[in-house]
Amino acid sequence: MNYKSTINNIEKSSYDSIFSMEDCELDNELSSLNIDVNEKLKAFNTITTDAVLLSKKNKLKNARLQLDIQNEHQSNKSKIVEFLSKKQLDAKDYLIGLLVANKTTLAFRDGQDLSDEEAISIIDNLIELGEVNLDE
C-alpha cells in the first residue's frame, strides 16, 4: 500500500471541506464537538496578540544589541583616535609599526591606498581579535 498517497487522500477528504464551509456550518460542526466557540476565539486572539508582542520585543532586543555593538565600536574608535593623537602618530604609521613588529600582515592592505578611517577600523578589528592592546 502507498501510505503517503492514501493519507494525502484521506486528509484531503477530511480537511479541505473545512475551508469552503460557511460560518453557520462551522458553528454547527464546532458545537457538535462540544466546543465553546466564543471562548476558543478569545483564546486565539490572545495567542495572536501575545505572539506578535513577543516578536516585537525580540525585534527591539535585536536592534538594541546591534546598537550596543555599534556604540562599542564607536567608543573603541574614539579611544584609538585619542591614543594616536597622544602618540602623535597617524593610523597608517601605527599599522606599519604593527607590521614591523609582526603583529599583522600585509594581507589587510591588498596594495590599495588606505584612508585614516579604514586604518582605524583595522586597528579596531585587531583590538577585537586580541592582537593589539592600546593599554600595553
Add this chain to the structure above:
Amino acid sequence: MKKEYSYYTVDEFVIALSTLSKTDKKKLLLFGIKYCRDYSLECEGSDLYQEAVTRLLSGSRKAAKEVDIVISLFTAMKSVGNSILKSKSQRLRDLSTSIEDNEHVVNNQINNEEVDEDDDYLSKLKYQLITAHFGDDKEIMSMIELIGEGVKAKEITNIMFDGDRKKYDTTYKRFMRKRKLIRKEAESV
C-alpha cells in the same frame, strides 16, 4: 516551470494576521481540533495554531504572499502537527530498529532516501492511528480504503451502496462522528 513566490516580511505578516476574519479563525480552530483528535495528539488545536504563528513570526517559516493567509496558517499548523507525530514515530522507529538492527542506528545518515522513508513511516503511523479506531467496523474500513485510493464520494456511493446516497451519508457521518469521540476514548484509557 516552478512558480516563483514572494514572501511576507515579519511586519507584513503581522498586518496579514490582523486581516483574519472570525470565520477564518473558526476554520483554523476546527482543523486544529480535528487533526489532534484524528491522530490522538496530546495537545489542543490552539497549540498547533500558537506554534505555527510563532514559527511564522520568528522567520523560521515563511508565508507566500500569493497564498491566502488562512491556507498558509493551515499548512503551517499541519506541519507543526506532523513534526509532533514525526518525533513520536522516530521514537517508535528507533526502538524497533535498535532491536532489529543496531548497526543501522549507528550508520543513520540523513539523505533523500531516508527523508522519503521518514515520510512513508509517518504516513503509515497516521494510517494506523486512524484505522485503529475502526478496526471492528468493516463498512467504514472499506470506505477509508476507497477514500485513500482517491475515489470520489459519488463513485464510493455506487461501489458500496448501489448508488444510495443516503446510505453513503449515514456511513460517512458515522466515520466522522466516531473520530470526534477519539479524543474522549483516548482520555478515558
